[in-house]
Amino acid sequence: MTAAEVTGSNGSNGPDGSVRDLRIDERTxxxxxxxxxWNEEHRRLAEGALGALRDSGALRLLVPERAGGDEREFADMVANxxxxxxxxxxAAWVLMVLVGHSWMLxxxxxxxxxxxxxxxxDTIVPGSLAPVGSATECDGGWLIDGRWPFTSGAIWGEWFLLGSQVLTPGERPRLLHVVIPREDIAVDDNWYAIGLRGSGSCDVIAEQxxxxxxxxxxSGDLxxxxSPWSSRHRTSVYRTPILPGLAVHxxxxxxxLARAGLDDAAERFGVQDDRYMGSSKSKRPGLHMRLAEANTEVRSAELLINDTLGLLRQAADGADSKELRAQAKYQxxxxxxxxxxxxxxxxxxxxxxxxxxxxxxxxxxxxxxxASQHQVADLDTVGEAYGRTRLGMDPGPHPCRQNALRNVAISGGGTQQRGARELDEDAVYATAVDAEIADGPPRRSSTDAERVRSIVRSTGDRRQPGRRSGRRGQARSIRAHRSRDRPRSHEPSGQRVEPSERRHRHGRCRQQHGRV
Structure with missing residues (x-):
């Protein structure tokens, strides 16, 4: 089924009902x-598939017009x-990533x-937005080190858009996004995953x-x-907020994918017989209900996407707000x-x-x-933010921000900084979200500073000679700090339990769970 059959028109409808610039035709x-x-078997996009995307003109949809691109509407990307x-x-995933990065550039x-x-x-620009690299300022620029996972289309990359952070003891990380040429990047062919196998979403590595x-x-400007550069274009598409835009991507x-899968299911159910009952599966009322509900879910998703495109257009045209972003991200x-x-x-x-x-x-x-495992699809996070705005509250920082603060505390306490590969991805993403909603570049508040100093004091004093001081040692110190005043899990709060009784209780617990 083509997009024209899904929407009932020639091409793909945007939020205003207009026909989009559809470049992925039946031939492509x-x-x-x-x-x-072939893509599935070899875990990367075939050269022929990439060539078809390039020849279609879809890769240049959101490349700035001043740089030789077509600078189309955000909805055109969605349709293609x-x-x-x-x-x-x-192929769709790699196209989404490449067009998205050209939009960000x-x-x-x-x-x-x-x-x-x-x-x-049509230059190929893969990348990874999570700021897991480290940046060190030098004369004329920055020295970048790190390993970035989930870099879709990495093998074909000519330039790479990568997230990094500047770690300063006792300060919140300063987040940067940088663009690095292929000659400074190594690709680690380690993409073995349950889905999107043909996307070649390997790790990439940079050293100095x-x-x-x-x-x-x-990152706060991006x-x-x-960014002052986003306003120097013919259209407002580059003023579209990034994180809500990524959710729509x-x-x-x-x-x-859902439409393709449902079409295959309907075709399969129409000809498949139940081997035990001897009757056609197409006659099952329960199956009819499943297909009806699934198709309505997909249609609802399409309507939500179109509505969200309208919100993003409002934001790009100057009606941006935290409430609008929270709604767009959630939808x-x-x-x-x-x-x-x-x-x-x-x-x-x-x-x-x-x-x-x-x-x-x-x-x-x-x-x-x-695809649903992507960070932007975390309904718990975006749902909390959107729900808060519906109650007239500020959307608030990312719920994982405490982890980010804890990482800062460890850095400020004089311990060895963790490598880019070991950084808590949720924590650095939390800082990125803070950068998005802040009024300027990310800076610590006085409340943050007090919390950081509190954790520094507790973690710094708890290390003992000979104790492992790496990531696990830090985690143990943090857990000790968090649980210092917390009642034991097997003891009712406020009730004293003698050591002998505590051992009996723990013994019963182990027996119940088969751990004697």
Whole structure:
């Protein structure tokens, strides 16, 4: 089924009902479908599939016009990613990442834009936005070290957009995003995953890579839409808030995957017989209910995405607010969840014959499950923020911010800084979210400072000679601090229990759980 059949028009409708610029046509889709099995087997996008995306012109959809790109609407990206996912989820995912990064580079310096896209507006720019790298300031720029996971399309990368942080003892990390050329990057072919196997989302590594100042942007300016460069374009698309936009990026892929999977399920159920009952599966009332609910979930996801595109357009045109961003992030994330649920619902009813490789339903289910693991699809986080705004409250910082503060405390306490690979991804993402909603570059509040000093004092004094001082030792010290005044889990609060009785209680617990 094409996007025209889904929406009932030629092409793909935007939030205002207009027809989008659809470049993934049936001919391009057929090439993507032909390479899908190869992509799965070799864990990366085939050269033929990437060539089809390049030839379609889809890669330059959001490349700035001043740099030779087409600078189309944000909704055009959604329509093309969704259409690509009807044919192959991995190709759609890589397309989503590459177009998304070209959109973000529109908020960086014009010198960088010309450097990356001047010779070829179809330049491949993979990357990883999580600020897990480390940056050290030097003359004329920065030295970057780190290992970045989930770098989709890494093997084909010509430039890489990567997140990093400057760690200063006792201070909140300063977050940066940098662009690094291929010659300064090593690719670790370690992508073995349950879904999106053909996306080649490998780790990439940089060691003392020099990044001149014009290839860097403060993450607060990038994520918060405060870059002065984002306003120097013909359209307002580069003023679209990044994190809500990312949720719609991922939702577009999930939507196409869900539609492809449901189409395969309907076709399968129409001809499949129940081997035990001897009757057609298509006559089962329960199956009818599952298909009806799944299709309504997917249609609801599409309507949510279109509504969210309208919110993002309002934000780009100047009506931005924390409340709008919280709503847009939640709606995009909830659309992803609706698509995942729909595929789970029909996969459960498909029976054993749908679990084998070669089943489009099975692959769509795996790919959508993998897509739903993206950080922007964390419903607990975005739901809390959106719910708070509905009660007239501030959306608040990311709930994992305490972990970020704890990392800062450890750094300030004089312990060895952890390597980029070992950093708590939730914690650094929390700091990125803070950067997005802050009024300026991230800085510690006085309340934060007090909490940091409290943790520094407790963790710094608890280390003993000979005790392991690495990550596990730090974790033990932190747990000791957190549990210092907490009642034991087996003891009612406020009730004293003698040591002998405590041993008996713990013994009964071990017996109940088979750990004697």
């Amino acid at each position: 889709g057929a090439v993507l479908a032909d390479h899908a099995a 990613v969704r259409e690509a996912a009807l044919y192959d989820g991995a 529109g908020s960086m310096t014009e010198e960088l834009q010309d450097e990356v896209y001047g010779a070829d507006p 890579a020099f990044v001149p100042t014009h290839r860097m942007i403060d 994520l918060g839409g405060r 991922v939702a577009a892929t999930a939507l196409g 995009g994330s909830y659309a992803i969840e609706l698509c995942r649920r729909a595929l789970d619902r029909v996969t459960t009813a498909a029976g054993g014959r749908a679990v084998f490789d070669g089943s489009r339903l099975q692959q769509a289910f795996r790919d959508a499950t993998m």
